Amino acid sequence: MAALIDRLRTRWQAGPLGSLRGELLRWLLLPLILLEILNTVSVYRNAVDAADQAYDRSLLASTRALAERVSVVDGHVVADVPYVALDSFETDTLGRIYYKVTGIKGETVSGYDDLPAVPANVPRSENYPALVRFYHANYNGQPIRIAALLQPVYDDSMRGIALIQVGETLDARRGLTNKILFDTIAWQASLVLVAALLVWFAVRLVLSPLMRLRHEVETRSVSDLSDLDPTLVHKEVRPLVQAMNASMSRIQELIASQRRFIADASHQLRTPLTVLKTQAELAQRELDRGANLREIVMSIANTTDATVHLANRLLMLARIEHSGNHTPEPVALRAMVQQVALEMALSAVNRNIDLSLEGETEAEVAGQALLLHELVSNLVDNALHYTPQGGSVVLRVVRYAEHIVLEVEDSGPGIPEADRDRVFSPFYRAATSMQANPGGSGLGLAIVRDIAALHHATVTLHSGAGGRGLLVRVSFPAAAA
Incomplete structure (x- = not known):
């Protein structure tokens, strides 16, 4: 029927x-x-x-x-x-x-x-x-x-x-x-x-009742995203009103998230830009006195690099929020990890860090190659920055029956268990991380978490081998493989 x-x-x-x-x-x-x-x-x-x-x-x-x-x-x-x-x-x-x-x-x-x-x-x-x-x-x-x-x-x-x-x-x-x-x-x-x-x-x-509901929606202000009263309509139409309320709640959360992001981004960018302006003024005064500007120019270059890095991270976070509607495609995860390792090899050599890749079996996940590349790059970059000279960073891609796991393990200071949930928040940094890398932005793991969530994967933090260092494990479900 x-x-x-x-x-x-x-x-x-x-x-x-x-x-x-x-x-x-x-x-x-x-x-x-x-x-x-x-x-x-x-x-x-x-x-x-x-x-x-x-x-x-x-x-x-x-x-x-x-x-x-x-x-x-x-x-x-x-x-x-x-x-x-x-x-x-x-x-x-x-x-x-x-x-x-x-x-x-x-x-x-x-x-x-x-x-x-x-x-x-x-x-x-x-x-x-x-x-x-x-x-x-x-x-x-x-x-x-x-x-x-x-x-x-x-x-x-x-x-x-x-x-x-x-x-x-x-x-x-x-x-x-x-x-x-x-x-x-x-x-x-x-x-x-x-x-x-x-x-x-x-x-x-x-x-x-539908006409009354339409009138209420039409007469609302642009900023009014409060819930509509489901009792205004018949019970057959109430699921639609409830779905509209849920949609407006998600819009409110998105707007609040964007406002927090803009506030945090403006706060984080204000400091390096202020430093950059101060350095430029100092260079101007030193130039007037004919002093050597080498150290000041190097400081300006370092501050500029840090600001550009921070801006790129902020843009990546904004881009991830608008990547949910793309059609996933098969991505060879091990080959991508190997490519990132080759890109980071020079940085590892300069710091005398042993960078290795374990696992020979290829594994495919469904997703966006550009974002997955950013996820792996952030994990490897964090591991290299927080690993002291003479240390090691191990990359693993392991395929199980029900899921595919990407692991990045370093021999750095690690993250205390009390901070492991908080470090995924933008701009938050644990005390051990600030000591090991004072110039970090606190956005790397936030980007990793958002990209993993977009691919229906989970990110967990563990202690490394022997209780030293940090082990980051990203688990992709079998449905995404």
Whole structure:
């Protein structure tokens, strides 16, 4: 039944959706009109059958009245029909009536000789306790209805069956059936009109809560994202209102997140920009005195690099928030980790850090290659920055039956367990991290967390081998593989 309704709705709505009120009226009134048409046909047919039955009963009564005047006299069938009766048989106020009496031997006793005979295939009527047949015929260019009654006649000298036929034109029947038809159509049309008015009023009344809801939404200010009251509408529409409220709640969270991000970003950028301005002013004063500017220029370059790095991290965070609608594609995770290791190899060599990759089996995950590259780069870059000279950084890609795991393990100071949940917040840095890398931005793990969440992966922090260092584990679900 549901599939039939969906198919009808699809055919009905070939174009864009229109008025809900108009669609409700169509779906309510058109079936109602169809039912009324069927009911009109049924009522008309029943009324015509009843009229035909009444006229046939009257025709049979005339036939019986004529049959009572048929008798046998001196071995001959005779019909004693007075002149007054003949006049009534020949004409009627609503149409003409014809009759014929046929004797035992088929001779015409009285009436119209050329009145059509009884067809051979006409069955006897079961509605009356008499040997009567009803049939239609044409006589003198007019359609007539004839009742043919078999009447036993006898006397002491003979016995037999006489045939009495009485026919009438259909003028009276047609007049009655036309009147029934017109009365039925007028009555049913009145019912349809009244029903249409009631349906229109009911639809308007039922849709009034939606109109009130629309007015409330239209009159709201741009900044008003508070929940709509679900009790304003019927319970069938409340899930839609609740979904709208949930959507507005997500919009509120997004706006709040963006505001926090802008506030944090402006705060974080203000410090290096202030330092950069101070260094530039110092360089200007030193230049006026003719002093050596090498150290100041190097300081300006380092501050600029740190500011650019911070800005790039902030832009990456903003980009991740708008990457949820991209179609995922298969990404070879081990090959990407190997590529990042090669890109970071020079930095590892300069710091005398052993950078290695473990695991030979390739594993694919579904996602965005650019973001996954950023995730791996952030993890490796963090590990290199917090690992002292002579230390080691190990990269692993392990494939399990239900998930794929990326591990980055370093031999640095690690992160205390009390701070492992907080370090994923933007700009937060643990005390050990600040000591090992004072110039960090506190955005690396926040970026890793957001990219992992976008790929339905989980990020956890653990202690490294022997309780030293930090082990970052990113687990991709099997569904993403």
